Amino acid sequence: MYSIELESASLRYDEVVALRDVTFRSEAGKMVALIGPNGAGKTSILKMLAGLVRPTSGQVRVLGKDPSKTRGLVAYTPQREEVYWDYPLTVRELVAMGNMKRRGLFRWLDSHDSRVETALKLVMLEDLASRKISELSGGQQQRAFLARAICQGGEVYLLDEPIAGLDAPSETVLLEILKSLRDQGKTIVMATHDISATLEIFDYVALIRNELIAFGPPKEVLTSENLANTYGGSTIALHLDDLEKVAGWK
Amino acid sequence: MLELLAEPMRYEFMRVALATSITVAVTCSILSSFVVLRGWALLGDAISHSVLPGIAIALALDIPYVVGALIAGVGSSALIGLVESRARIRNDTAIGVVMTGAFATGLILLSWMRPTVDVFHVLFGNPIGVSLNDMLLSAGIGGLVVIAVGMLLKEIVAYTFDPIFSKVIGIPTTLLHYLLMVLLSLAIVSALNTVGIVLVITLLVTPGATAQIISRNMAQMIGTSILVGVSSAIIGLYLSYYLSISSGGAIAGVATAIFFGVLVIKMLKRRLGLWESQVGHERAG
Numbered sequence: 001m002y003s004i005e006l007e008s009a010s011l012r013y014d015e016v017v018a019l020r021d022v023t024f025r026s027e028a029g030k031m032v033a034l035i036g037p038n039g040a041g042k043t044s045i046l047k048m049l050a051g052l053v054r055p056t057s058g059q060v061r062v063l064g065k066d067p068s069k070t071r072g073l074v075a076y077t078p079q080r081e082e083v084y085w086d087y088p089l090t091v092r093e094l095v096a097m098g099n100m101k102r103r104g105l106f107r108w109l110d111s112h113d114s115r116v117e118t119a120l121k122l123v124m125l126e127d128l129a130s131r132k133i134s135e136l137s138g139g140q141q142q143r144a145f146l147a148r149a150i151c152q153g154g155e156v157y158l159l160d161e162p163i164a165g166l167d168a169p170s171e172t173v174l175l176e177i178l179k180s181l182r183d184q185g186k187t188i189v190m191a192t193h194d195i196s197a198t199l200e201i202f203d204y205v206a207l208i209r210n211e212l213i214a215f216g217p218p219k220e221v222l223t224s225e226n227l228a229n230t231y232g233g234s235t236i237a238l239h240l241d242d243l244e245k246v247a248g249w250k
Numbered sequence: 251m252l253e254l255l256a257e258p259m260r261y262e263f264m265r266v267a268l269a270t271s272i273t274v275a276v277t278c279s280i281l282s283s284f285v286v287l288r289g290w291a292l293l294g295d296a297i298s299h300s301v302l303p304g305i306a307i308a309l310a311l312d313i314p315y316v317v318g319a320l321i322a323g324v325g326s327s328a329l330i331g332l333v334e335s336r337a338r339i340r341n342d343t344a345i346g347v348v349m350t351g352a353f354a355t356g357l358i359l360l361s362w363m364r365p366t367v368d369v370f371h372v373l374f375g376n377p378i379g380v381s382l383n384d385m386l387l388s389a390g391i392g393g394l395v396v397i398a399v400g401m402l403l404k405e406i407v408a409y410t411f412d413p414i415f416s417k418v419i420g421i422p423t424t425l426l427h428y429l430l431m432v433l434l435s436l437a438i439v440s441a442l443n444t445v446g447i448v449l450v451i452t453l454l455v456t457p458g459a460t461a462q463i464i465s466r467n468m469a470q471m472i473g474t475s476i477l478v479g480v481s482s483a484i485i486g487l488y489l490s491y492y493l494s495i496s497s498g499g500a501i502a503g504v505a506t507a508i509f510f511g512v513l514v515i516k517m518l519k520r521r522l523g524l525w526e527s528q529v530g531h532e533r534a535g
Contacts, residue, residue, distance in 0.1 A: 014338075050418050051418070052414065052417060052418065071419065071420040072419065072420065074418060075418075076414065077415070078412065078414045082412070082414065083411055083412045084287060084288075084289070084411065087287050087410075087411045088287075088465045088466060088467050088468055088470070088471050089407075089411065089467070089468065090466075090467060093467070093468075094411075097408050097412075097415070098419075100404060100405075100408060100419060101419055101420060132466055132467075148415075152419065
């Protein structure tokens with residue numbers, strides 16, 4: 001059984017076609033990178049997998065089911081700018097949100113809870129658990145988001161641009177955590193701009209520009225021709241430079 | 251001093267006015283925290299202005315004005331969402347169009363029907379004219395808001411912090427959104443008599459904004475917000491009694507003054523802290 005599947009999935013918002021006829025699938029225990037320029041439809045794919053939007057045509061299945069029936073099994077982490085970080089929450093309270101559905105009504109978030117503490121430890125934020133979330137660095141905020149997803153205990157992790165704007169050490173830490181989740185059999189689907197980060201770590205890359213340009217293992221997919229089709233000719237030189245530098249590849 | 255505090259309380263209308271103003275302040279201040287954190291200040295303003303045609307129509311049809319105000323308040327928030335998505339314009343633009351349109355409709359209806367209610371009082375409040383029934387209504391609405399927010403606090407916090415995440419984990423976010431719109435509209439209705447629909451936004455924004463400056467967590471924020479709201483109501487009402495000034499204006503004015511007072515203290519403390527740490531550094535060096 002595939003853990004995520006898109007079958008000729010298309011998505012239109014009024015007259016705008018966000019995605020056209022996208023087909024790819026991945027088994028469980030894999031890391032999938034969605035790569036493409038802004039507005040290419042990366043977030044739309046994540047939202048379809050999360051069951052937030054329905055494909056206008058075609059099929060999307062997660063863990064063999066319709067995405068609307070996978071509540072609790074799918075963890076979704078929006079882009080960091082989507083939330084108001086000045087919200088008066090501590091790191092522990094933010095992470096505990098992942099556990100909300102397991103706890104009943106009438107119970108406030110901030111009671112010590114082994115799931116929350118485990119998740120905090122996994123992302124190495126246990127020392128900052130009582131900090132206000134506004135006092136965290138970008139990388140720490142992203143790790144707090146990830147801890148919330150871990151606390152939720154899903155099988156599929158959908159992450160929108162988690163490494164955007166992070167410095168290199170923070171990026172490495174985050175990707176290491178994602179690798180360990182994959183090794184536990186979780187499926188990671190991550191939207192990113194960063195091609196170099198995906199080369200050595202990810203099992204699959206989906207190149208997207210409102211349609212699927214290519215899908216497969218990074219070294220097969222990240223060809224100059226595919227990248228030119230994804231990003232357009234002018235920016236391609238820079239990306240290829242990156243690739244050679246980082247991977248010593250090509 | 252005690253004399254000064256006790257003197258107005260000799261009159262029943264002042265006791266009713268004070269009780270009602272405090273109740274309304276608690277109701278609005280609780281919601282204020284979420285209005286501020288979710289960025290709904292302008293939306294709250296729009297709902298409060300949209301309540302006017304609801305009241306006018308209710309008066310014309312001879313149904314309780316609460317019902318008309320509630321339908322108009324919730325209806326306007328739904329209309330704003332609809333305009334925003336259908337016309338593909340920005341949220342604040344949609345709010346501007348709906349808010350002024352609804353307010354104009356209300357003014358036209360009221361001027362045409364020439365009802366017995368004083369439009370000036372609806373707009374700017376008149377706590378001294380609050381009836382016992384109005385007081386009970388405010389108390390009922392306040393109780394409802396306290397119970398609803400108390401029961402759903404976790405869900406409301408999650409939704410106002412991260413709506414997308416909340417939807418994915420299975421919180422009925424649309425339902426929750428409209429529940430909050432209903433509570434906001436009710437709070438506005440309860441504030442009609444005390445501060446009026448133009449100034450109610452002060453009670454829905456300023457206590458929460460003041461609390462956010464100094465709070466570290468949600469419990470602190472809601473508590474501080476209530477404290478600011480209630481203090482404003484009490485001080486404002488006394489000021490209006492002794493200075494013979496508009497009560498709605500005085501309550502809103504005190505809330506604003508508290509906000510700037512807290513902000514200035516916070517800024518001074520930061521300056522002082524910075525100065526102290528500099529001195530510390532020099533000493534250490």
